[in-house]
Amino acid sequence: MTLPDIHTWWxxxxxxxxxxxxxxxxxxxxxxxxxxxxxxxxxEVSDADRLSQQDIDFIATQQEPVD
Structure with a gap:
């Protein structure tokens, strides 16, 4: 299954x-x-929902400090 657009929740x-x-x-x-x-x-998000490769690529570009 797919997650909602990552731009809305990340x-x-x-x-x-x-x-x-x-x-x-x-x-x-x-x-x-x-x-x-x-x-x-x-x-609703379940264990079947996974990050897509596009989601993973987007996260890699988000280098703002998260600490």
Whole structure:
């Protein structure tokens, strides 16, 4: 399954969620990250939802400090 457009939720994630995604972009999103994305987008997120390669590429370009 696919996630909502990353541009709508990435900027609004917590620092902890961003770190979790950056550390393991190919992994299943943690339940906390799933909840954050759902809260921001109104889209239910499940273990089946994965980052696309385009999402991973976008995250790589986001080098703002997250600490």
């Amino acid at each position: 900027p609004k994630l917590s620092i902890e969620a961003k770190h979790a995604i950056r550390e393991h972009p190919d992994a299943t999103l943690s339940s906390e990250v799933q909840r954050e994305i759902a809260r921001v987008t109104g889209h």
